[in-house]
Structures are given as structure tokens and as C-alpha cells.
Amino acid sequence: MGTKGAILVAGGAGYIGAHCSKAVAEAGFTPICYDNLTTGHRGFVQWGPLVVGDIADSIKVADTIRQYDVQAVMHFAASSAVGESVADPQKYYLNNVAGSLGLLQGMREAGCGRLVFSSTGAVYGNAGRDPIPESAAGPTVNPYGRSKYMIEQILSDYRAAYGFSATALRYFNACGADASGLIGELRDPETHLIPRALMAILGHVPDFAIFGTDYETPDGTAVRDYIHVDDLAGAHIAAIARLLEGHPGGAYNLGTGSGYSVREIVDAIRNETGEQVPLIYRERRPGDPPVLVADPRRAAQELGFEAGRSDLGSIIRSAWAWHQKAHPRIARQTGVS
Ligand SMILES: NC(=O)c1ccc[n+]([C@@H]2O[C@H](COP(=O)([O-])OP(=O)(O)OC[C@H]3O[C@@H](n4cnc5c(N)ncnc54)[C@H](O)[C@@H]3O)[C@@H](O)[C@H]2O)c1
Numbered sequence: 001m002g003t004k005g006a007i008l009v010a011g012g013a014g015y016i017g018a019h020c021s022k023a024v025a026e027a028g029f030t031p032i033c034y035d036n037l038t039t040g041h042r043g044f045v046q047w048g049p050l051v052v053g054d055i056a057d058s059i060k061v062a063d064t065i066r067q068y069d070v071q072a073v074m075h076f077a078a079s080s081a082v083g084e085s086v087a088d089p090q091k092y093y094l095n096n097v098a099g100s101l102g103l104l105q106g107m108r109e110a111g112c113g114r115l116v117f118s119s120t121g122a123v124y125g126n127a128g129r130d131p132i133p134e135s136a137a138g139p140t141v142n143p144y145g146r147s148k149y150m151i152e153q154i155l156s157d158y159r160a161a162y163g164f165s166a167t168a169l170r171y172f173n174a175c176g177a178d179a180s181g182l183i184g185e186l187r188d189p190e191t192h193l194i195p196r197a198l199m200a201i202l203g204h205v206p207d208f209a210i211f212g213t214d215y216e217t218p219d220g221t222a223v224r225d226y227i228h229v230d231d232l233a234g235a236h237i238a239a240i241a242r243l244l245e246g247h248p249g250g251a252y253n254l255g256t257g258s259g260y261s262v263r264e265i266v267d268a269i270r271n272e273t274g275e276q277v278p279l280i281y282r283e284r285r286p287g288d289p290p291v292l293v294a295d296p297r298r299a300a301q302e303l304g305f306e307a308g309r310s311d312l313g314s315i316i317r318s319a320w321a322w323h324q325k326a327h328p329r330i331a332r333q334t335g336v337s
């Protein structure tokens with residue numbers, strides 16, 4: 001058991017939750033992974049116990065918090081594909097909004113009122129500003145972003161009514177992998193740009209496409225702010241420390257402040273890997289805003305946040321190393337070493 005006590009990591013078997021669990025352990029806490037393993041992996045839970053459960057199950061949440069004397073909760077558990085949320089909004093409101101209410105109810109029942117919540121740049125919709133300050137949240141343009149913004153608003157009410165302290169970390173595009181090679185981005189099906197492009201090189205994605213070449217951006221493809229998952233993990237530790245010191249929390253952008261187009265990302269992947277990316281072009285993906293770039297100054301000032309590992313080279317090289325390891329059979333078939 002870490003000397004500083006236990007942190008409940010809801011969604012700790014997933015991509016970002018696993019990286020944050022490692023950082024939690026390195027900071028001297030014990031991460032208690034609470035996950036229903038829908039998109040997560042049992043093998044990613046390496047730094048503390050795994051409780052298999054659903055966040056909607058408030059009784060199990062409360063029991064787990066009491067059993068491990070949990071100090072604070074990190075909440076990553078969600079459905080998180082923008083395109084899918086447009087096609088199946090009910091899944092997003094049930095899992096993200098109703099599920100989070102179950103988690104919050106369990107926290108209240110067990111007397112634990114400190115939460116760090118995985119929010120998203122999708123709360124800004126078509127912000128029309130670049131970079132985007134925290135004050136620009138809403139209106140949203142897809143059910144995924146709406147579900148996350150609803151939870152942020154619910155958290156404000158819990159802060160006012162029940163004395164909760166809650167920090168919403170609005171990540172922009174999480175990417176990269178831990179240098180250990182133990183964990184990385186691994187979903188089935190994979191929807192995110194960088195892993196899909198790398199899996200296309202390895203022969204694992206036959207139909208990799210750029211979605212939309214007619215955006216009002218310099219090269220016509222959508223622009224995003226790519227942030228290394230290890231930089232995100234550092235911000236979570238700082239956010240937890242602030243809550244444990246008695247701070248009421250707030251909302252913070254986590255991004256670099258620099259945007260790259262989809263085409264620039266594909267070119268950078270080609271340069272870093274030395275491989276061709278098999279590529280086709282498709283129409284825009286429903287729900288995608290043209291540009292999302294963070295103003296990260298508030299997180300820098302108040303959380304000491306630094307995007308120190310988020311240059312494109314570090315992101316792509318670490319993700320590429322992970323994917324070559326995660327898909328060794330395919331890598332061998334294509335002769336990638
Ligand atoms: N990946 C990104 O670029 C990005 C950007 C902004 C915000 N986020 C948010 O960060 C969080 C983590 O994202 P990720 O990319 O690691 O996704 P992920 O799918 O890899 O991880 C989510 C984890 O939550 C678990 N989970 C889902 N629903 C659950 C439930 N009802 N009960 C218990 N466990 C449940 C899954 O099994 C999985 O382990 C999500 O909340 C996501 O919305 C991600």
C-alpha cells in the first residue's frame with residue numbers, strides 16, 4: 001500500500017487510466033482500479049488491485065471506497081468515440097451521465113467527496129477561437145461532448161450543495177505511450193487518428209482514411225491539439241494534490257496550445273516511422289468540429305502543468321514502439337522490426 005493512501009481509479013484499465021495509475025503509484029498512493037473491462041484490459045492493471053464493477057453500481061462503488069479507505073477518486077470511465085456518440089447517443093447518456101451519477105452517489109454514501117474528472121475539448125463544440133480558453137465551454141456539437149459538459153455542470157451542483165471538491169480536466173487529443181512499453185493505446189475497434197494510422201502501417205487497419213478535406217483550415221483537414229498521455233498523468237497528480245490540500249477544484253484545459261492538421265499528423269508519422277501510410281480520403285465524420293486547440297495557461301499557472309513530452313516526435317515514436325510491441329505478429333508479417 002502506498003504511504004499516502006488509496007486513490008480510486010474508475011476506468012483504470014483503459015488507456016489514460018492505466019497511465020495515470022502508474023503515476024499515482026509513483027507519487028506514493030495506491031491506485032484501486034474500478035473498471036467493468038468493456039474497453040479496458042485486465043493486463044493494464046499493474047500498480048494496485050482490480051475491482052471489476054460498473055460505475056452505475058453505487059453500492060459497489062461505496063463498498064470499494066470504504067474497503068480501501070479511498071482518499072479521492074479519478075474518474076476515467078466512459079464511452080468516448082465522437083462518431084459513435086452521434087450514431088448512438090443513448091449509449092453515451094446512459095454510460096457517461098447516468099453512470100457518473102452512480103459513481104457520485106456511491107462517493108456520497110461512503111463519505112468521499114474529492115474527484116478528478118476526465119472531461120474533454122469536445123465541451124467547446126465549434127468554438128471558433130484558437131486557442132480556446134476555459135470560459136468558452138458550450139454549446140457542444142456532439143452527444144459525447146454534451147454528456148461530458150452535463151457531468152461538469154452536475155459537479156458544480158455537487159460542489160455547491162454537498163461540499164464536493166471536483167476538478168474537471170479537459171483533455172484535448174490524448175496520444176503517445178509510456179516509455180516502459182507496458183501500456184499503450186489499445187482498443188477494438190480503434191477510432192483514433194494516430195493509432196489507426198500506425199495500425200494501418202502494420203496491416204491491421206485496411207481502410208485508413210482522412211475524414212474530410214474541405215474544412216476551412218490551411219490544408220482542408222481538421223486541426224487538433226495532441227497531448228502526450230504522460231503529460232496528462234502529471235496533471236492528474238497535481239490536481240489530486242490540490243484537492244487533498246483542501247482546494248475546491250475547477251476546470252482546466254490540458255493541451256499544448258499548438259494545433260496540427262490530420263494531414264500534418266499523417267506526414268509526421270511517415271517521417272518518424274520511415275513507412276508509407278496506406279491512405280484513402282473520405283467525407284467528414286459526423287460530429288467533428290474543424291479546429292480544437294487549447295489555451296493551456298490556466299493549468300500551467302495553477303497546476304504547474306507542462307506539456308514537456310508532447311512534441312510530435314516523442315508522441316509518434318512512443319506510440320509506434322507500443323504498437324510494434326502490441327501487434328508483433330502483424331509487425332513480423334510486414335517485416336517491420
Ligand atoms: N482519448 C482521448 O483523446 C480523450 C480525450 C479527452 C477525454 N478523454 C476521456 O478520458 C477518459 C479515458 O479515455 P481513454 O481514451 O483512456 O478510454 P478507454 O476506453 O481506453 O478507457 C475507458 C475505461 O473505462 C472503462 N469503463 C467504461 N465504462 C465503464 C463503466 N460504466 N463502469 C466501469 N468502467 C467503465 C473501460 O472498460 C475502460 O477501461 C474517458 O472519460 C474519455 O472520455 C479521452
Ligand SMILES: O=c1ccn([C@@H]2O[C@H](COP(=O)(O)OP(=O)(O)O[C@H]3O[C@H](CO)[C@H](O)[C@H](O)[C@H]3O)[C@@H](O)[C@H]2O)c(=O)[nH]1
Pocket residue numbers: 080081082119120121122171172173174191192193194196208209210211212222223224262285288292
Ligand atoms: O481514421 C481516422 C481517425 C480520425 N480522423 C480525424 O482525425 C481527427 C482526430 O480524431 P480522433 O478520433 O483521433 O479524435 P477526436 O478529435 O475525434 O476526439 C478526441 O479528442 C476530443 C477532444 O479534442 C475528445 O476528447 C475525444 O475524447 C477524443 O477521442 C478528427 O478530425 C478525425 O476526423 C481521421 O481523419 N481518420
